[in-house]
Amino acid sequence: MLRVLLFFAFLIAVAFADAWFADKPGEILVNWQGYHIKTSLAVGVGVVLSVAFLLVAAWALIRFVFKIPAGVSLSSQMRRRNKGFAALSRGLIAVNAGDAAVARASAVEAQKHLRHEPLALLLKAQAAQLANNQTEAEDAFKAMTHRSDMKLIGLRGLHAEAHRRGDVEDAHEFAAAAHDIARLPWTSQALMQRQTAKGDWRSALRALDNDAASKKTNRTTQERQRAVLETAIALEKSETSPDEALNLVRSALKREPNFVPALALAARLMNRKGETRKASKLIETAWPAAPHPDLANAYLEPRSGDSPADLLVKAQTLARLAPRDPESLMMIARTAIAAGNFKAARDAMQPLIEGPSKPTIRMCHIMADLEEAEHGSAGYVREWLARGARAPHDPVWVADGLASDHWLPASPVTGKLDAFVWQRPIERLRPDSGTEDAVFAPLASPEPRLQLEEAKGKVAGATQGEPPAPPSQSASTSPAGSEPGAADRTIPHPVIFPLPGAPDDPGLDERSASRGAPPAL
Template identity: 30%
Template sequence: MVRLVFFLVAALVIASGAAWLADHPGRVAIEVGDRLIEMRLGMLVLGIGAAALILAILIEIYRWISHAPRRYRGWRRRTRELKGWQELSMGLVAAAAGDPAGIRGHARQAQRLIPDNPAVRVLTAQTALLEGREDLAEAQYREMLDDPATELLAIRGLLTGSMRRQAYDEALGYLGMARRKHAAAPWVVQTSFDLFTRTNRWRDAITMLEDMQRLRMLEPPVLNRRRAVLSHMLAVDAVERDRLREAIREGRRACDLEPGFAPAALVTSDVARRLGKTSEARKILERAWGASPHPLVAKAYAALVPTETPAEKLSRCQRLLDLQPNHVEAHLSLAEQAMNAHDWDRARELLERALQLEPTSRVFRLMAEVERSTGMSGERIQEWLGRAVDAPPDPAWVDEETGAVLAQWQPFGPSGRFDTLRWTTPPKVTALAAPAEPPHTMLVLSESDRVHSPA
């Protein structure tokens, strides 16, 4: 719009000037030495305009020629940058595809074409990681620390590398840098939680859950579950330090958050029993059983009164069946107590009901034991054992990421991630957890505090 107005004003001025010259004709005389040059006023004005136009053209030609080398250098620089960005893009595609050779080639070309671009260092670091050259990747990340544009990315790379090496003290230092730089970033919060749990800093991890809730990184059920597990680990630590009152306080919190979490119920009830709170220990186990029956909860419930006879335990454990009358675990646990009391008819009755509810492998094995104890033939016993082989598996601690089955609960799964074990029925063909050391302390009471089944 402004250009249009300027053009109209200029055209009006030129037209006005031409009209004035047409209305006022005249002649102009110029004396140069002995020569006298006469011409009309309009021709003089036209000549001056033509000379000015020619001079402007000549000046532009001179400027174009004098600036040509700089324009050529700029063109070459832009061409190199364009090719560099193309190489960088192809390198990132190769990184996503997991092609180390492709990344290496594209990264080398990008480094040659756009050496000062921070993204090239990132690509070079990724290449080194894919090739297993963590020292080179770390060197690249350290160089990136000096550039404000890549400082946070460099901290993340160094932090991830130190956690991968399990150099947790070093990782805590980088984590402090990341939190000072951008404490609210989701990856900083998640990494903080992972690092705090790996280093047994359970209270700090609970604080991170508050940030996760604020950022809506986890659903409310997952948040409650993790709070329960962290409170349980605080209780376990307190038991190891013989701080039983602190342990029961944290254990109660875990049981309130996740009543069906058997490990928390077992530790909390055991602490309550050791503090002389037998009634509370019983209520904790009954609440856990009502939420999610677990065989260890049934064994702990049976062991609450050590002075009872097997028959008395059987009578008291009837409460578990009353709480879960249609759950197979209630019938199996009570059948085991009946077997301990040598009440074979009651055991058989309970196992027959379990067969109707959910005929798992454990049901058939217990039935075979009842047959053996009551003097049945070997063929009958082998028949039950044979059916146990083909029966669905019993519930176990299953890693929800890998499907691996573990003998007991622990805060980390085989992959090292926090809280991935669930008490559930594994598939018929399961992956066995590697016999490696767990990344952190497992739920194991001292030998004197273990709950044993009565003989």
């Protein structure tokens, strides 16, 4: 609509000018070099405009001719740029699809057409990682550190590659250099992980406080990590400075009310001070949300004058808060056996051994203790011990392929803080087992098949001798999920960018799980 109005305005202006010239005729006379030119005003104006138009057209033609080489060069550059970005797109798709050949070819083409493009250098590093070419990947990351716009990503890549080849010192230096440029969550976590790997919990706590001041890390995560570090310091102080340890663990519980290691430690410290009622109340409050054997042991710590029957009453009191949980039932059964109340023990264990799930190792051992205490029957004891040899594992503290009966603040493999999780170790179904006797053989056991065959032989034909000793339930930290010969396999390194896991994860979990766990603690 606006254009139409402008067009009509232009027509009106032209008509007005034409009428004005018609009403005021005149002549133009030019005498120059003996030439006499006489014409009307309208013709003179038309000649001037025509000459101006011709001059403008001639200038435009001259400019076009002189710009032809630059235009050809620009067109060639655009074609190369388009080819480079097409190769870049193919390469990024190939990297995420796991096609190393296409990724490498695309990286070479992208580098050819886009030499100064940051993404081309990043694709080169990704393709090298996918092809398990560590040298080329490190060269690409080093080239990134020479560019101001890619220095951080180059340092992060070098940090991950240093971890991959097991050079912890270099990894720490790269993380520290990146932290000096920008306090990012991954740099803070890397520095703190270095301190936790050395067991320097106070330095790690100071680093966490500095990281909290930058407000770049999730507050919930910071509170959880602070609770873990305070519990770790309290564990060290529990023998030498119990009051300081109790204050620390109380602070941890304010941040994480159901944190089992802090609850168990707080209860033990309160029991030592004679604050048994407070310790019992603390565990009773947490038991419905976090039933755990460590809490049960702390709750049932015997006081002077406590008889087995008194402990059974305490166990029944705590179990009422979570009556159907297996930990409550096993706690009652253990204390009932010690008190000689075998009926209460059987009533507690019946839902566990007759339920839809298979009894675990602890359940089988409790039943073996019950049969021995009540009847002294070696046959039933051997039967339950044999079932325990092929029973599923009970939950333990697991981190980075290690299973431990005791909670640790950080993983001994990677130094990662708060890595231990209460869960069952990885188990597998033996491939050579028949349908009728296929069992889950825990990988954490060093010789699961030998234990199973021995147990079957003893159940089938053993009539003399002592009952077999119960298998250890993981008395110390042991590999969980490793297979014989796993350390000899070569697993390609996963691509770091884009990261398949959390941004702060350098990718060690997959490698450590594939090559087996380090020696037991």
